[in-house]
Amino acid sequence: MVKTIIVGAGAISYCHAEALTKLGIKIIGIYDINRESATKLATLYSTFVIDDFELAVKEADIVHICTPPSFRIQYAKIAMEAGCHVVMEKPMAITLKDAEILNALMKKNNRKLMIDFNHRFRYGFQRLLDIVKSGVIGDVINVYVNRMGMLGENAGTKKDTWRRNLTTVCGMSIESLSHDIDMIIQLAGPIASVKADIRGTYEDIPQFDNNVNVCFNLKNGAMGLINASWSSYLKSSSRGIIGTEGSVVLDGDDLFDFSRLRLRTKDMAHEEIYMLNDIYNFATCPSYYNANKYFIECILNDLNPSTSGEYALSTLKVSHAILESAKSQQTIQL
Ligand SMILES: NC(=O)c1ccc[n+]([C@@H]2O[C@H](COP(=O)([O-])OP(=O)(O)OC[C@H]3O[C@@H](n4cnc5c(N)ncnc54)[C@H](O)[C@@H]3O)[C@@H](O)[C@H]2O)c1
Known part of the structure; x- marks a missing residue:
């Protein structure tokens, strides 16, 4: 055992x-x-x-x-x-x-070292990835994430733990955007450059960046956008890809909800809508089961996990480039 x-x-x-x-x-x-x-x-x-x-x-x-x-x-x-x-x-x-x-x-x-980017192990994201990989939407032109929420309902009042403690603080660009960066790389390939803007709402904790806009270019020539907020009082999530032959969107009413998938290719008269009900709930979300099952398989079959330390370092470099770009107001090449 x-x-x-x-x-x-x-x-x-x-x-x-x-x-x-x-x-x-x-x-x-x-x-x-x-x-x-x-x-x-x-x-x-x-x-x-x-x-x-x-x-x-x-x-x-x-x-x-x-x-x-x-x-x-x-x-x-x-x-x-x-x-x-x-x-x-x-x-x-x-x-x-x-x-x-x-x-x-x-x-x-x-x-073996696996970093738990658990959203990639969810059904909703896998459906999105399958569609993109199948080629039905053609080549990726534009990939985007628009998500709001999490700390929103407590914005400005919640005295919480390490996230806002000056010695351990870690803002959204490093902590939470790591998931979005991971999903974008899965969907569309490596990121080549970033240009970012950040607005933190805690003047005394500038490291706690809670509003981030990032424009980026991918190494394959596609472009993208992340617009994310931890200080929004309203919640929402939308992740989509515009391809040369079609478009697909995964969206929901909370920052990581994958409730609904919409697809339309150039050959479809109307869009298709799939209700996935893949709500992100800590207690019920199967992604932690899937991620741990995958890690055990990697150990048993002597495979390097796809979310290895080397891979996670590459995503952390994107987070740091976002912070550097917001500070310098320059485009940062990766
Ligand atoms: N995969 C996801 O979707 C997801 C969601 C939430 C959090 N996280 C990540 O999980 C990690 C923990 O987040 P959390 O929300 O559970 O935080 P948390 O504050 O709820 O829990 C952290 C725990 O670590 C303990 N701790 C602190 N310093 C320690 C130390 N030096 N040695 C041993 N224990 C220590 C604390 O006492 C606390 O019990 C973070 O990296 C966070 O980004 C991931």
């Missing part, structure tokens, strides 16, 4: 714990700097709170790192040196230097 330890018992750890349990992977313990958080998760999944991570890791095959992104290296190092493969939440790190250290650790210890 495959055994894992979860480090960081916050919101996202519950999605992994549920998925791992369904997959028959044994969670041998939970570690968190906050013992109360570890106890809550451990109790729910009938496992133990870990006091000595270095000791406990010797019994594990995998470690799931669900901490805030600035606290990954210390756990990844101990885990990989003890022979464990590692799953970590996105973004893999805040700085490029940390991401490079993580990749060096992975190579040195010859372990």
